[in-house]
Amino acid sequence: MALRRSYTAIVERNARWQGDFASEPYEAAWASEAIFFVRALEVSDAFTGSARLQISADGMHWADEGGYFALPAAADAVSFCRARHFGGWLRIAGALAPGNAITVLVSLVLKE
Amino acid sequence: MTVISADPRLSRFDPLRRIYFYDDFDDGMNGWSELIGNYERSLDSMLPEYADMRPPMLSAQSMWDTGTAGSMQGTYSLKLASRARAGALATSIKRLTFRRRGRIQLECYFTFKPEASELRLSLHDVRAFGILFDLQDGMNPEYRWMPHLRYLNASGDSMVNRWQMKGATRAFSKIGDSGETVSHFHLGAENWEDIDLPPQTLAYNEIATKMNWHYLRVSVDLAARSFLGFQCNDLVYEGAPLSYIKMPAMPNLNCMLNTAFWVETNRDKRAFFYLDSVLLSGEF
Numbered sequence: 001m002a003l004r005r006s007y008t009a010i011v012e013r014n015a016r017w018q019g020d021f022a023s024e025p026y027e028a029a030w031a032s033e034a035i036f037f038v039r040a041l042e043v044s045d046a047f048t049g050s051a052r053l054q055i056s057a058d059g060m061h062w063a064d065e066g067g068y069f070a071l072p073a074a075a076d077a078v079s080f081c082r083a084r085h086f087g088g089w090l091r092i093a094g095a096l097a098p099g100n101a102i103t104v105l106v107s108l109v110l111k112e
Numbered sequence: 113m114t115v116i117s118a119d120p121r122l123s124r125f126d127p128l129r130r131i132y133f134y135d136d137f138d139d140g141m142n143g144w145s146e147l148i149g150n151y152e153r154s155l156d157s158m159l160p161e162y163a164d165m166r167p168p169m170l171s172a173q174s175m176w177d178t179g180t181a182g183s184m185q186g187t188y189s190l191k192l193a194s195r196a197r198a199g200a201l202a203t204s205i206k207r208l209t210f211r212r213r214g215r216i217q218l219e220c221y222f223t224f225k226p227e228a229s230e231l232r233l234s235l236h237d238v239r240a241f242g243i244l245f246d247l248q249d250g251m252n253p254e255y256r257w258m259p260h261l262r263y264l265n266a267s268g269d270s271m272v273n274r275w276q277m278k279g280a281t282r283a284f285s286k287i288g289d290s291g292e293t294v295s296h297f298h299l300g301a302e303n304w305e306d307i308d309l310p311p312q313t314l315a316y317n318e319i320a321t322k323m324n325w326h327y328l329r330v331s332v333d334l335a336a337r338s339f340l341g342f343q344c345n346d347l348v349y350e351g352a353p354l355s356y357i358k359m360p361a362m363p364n365l366n367c368m369l370n371t372a373f374w375v376e377t378n379r380d381k382r383a384f385f386y387l388d389s390v391l392l393s394g395e396f
Contacts, residue, residue: 005140009167014155027169058176060229088174
């Protein structure tokens, strides 16, 4: 039995997000399913924030896919969003309200 | 008859006696991972140059204007993508050990390009790409040594098109407070030397979404600790051995045989480096 290939890319590591943010584009046309896991390494006091999945045909022009998901509000907490049938490129993006900041480790887990 | 019976995937290589690995990226990532610096207790302890060397990906080379180009043979290639910040690097590494100190030879088919985010030639936008080995002797080791080969495409507003080697690295830094961890950054701008060859202009093609594949071969002798030479397309270097970085052996790296590729951007624009396939062969 052939096992399905999978790959985890750390698309952001120890990155600090304030204001507008987006993860680096990741090309994954080979995969049929994906999950972005966002782990907070550090958050500002009373942090609130959210992100949404974006998809792209060329890695440069982005369209929103689905709704927002909450970013983790405490250090070492994790949140995620799932994607299927997404085409070529993936990223997550959003905008944090003034006074909010988060340092993240973002793992993109892909599977054939 | 020979041509017809040959495996077309392998007949384009000239391997030594045995093959360590042959990676066709239509089959997956094949063990190529992101390079990261050493750290202790916190990621903040890492040398800043190593903090963000970007994960490799499998690319179908899909362009905004012409759709998918695919790879040299098949659909997918390994893609290194820097951030869109001048001087940013993307680096991918495969980690092995060797069992005999003989010659080794790395061959690959590669191409490179800036992100096609502007409708212009963008010839200067990739600063450099390169390949390195990170090696250490086996039993009773004397040295760790690191042959580096890079193609300096452009520097600032000038095209350079030169192959270069590196004979010295920065001093080691202590990482953390346990005394167990050190780190040194060896991909900085310093200490590169031109190899005694004329400039080589690689086929860049005429717009940012057209890519041509190139052949590269790099030869090293583990027994003699000699960086023997290289070939890129029809340019062959077989002169005096090339300079490399050398340091006393480290405690936990015996028989190390690591290969890494990197790409560096020259502007605030992503630089991409693609590998169709990589073959490491040797005498063992």
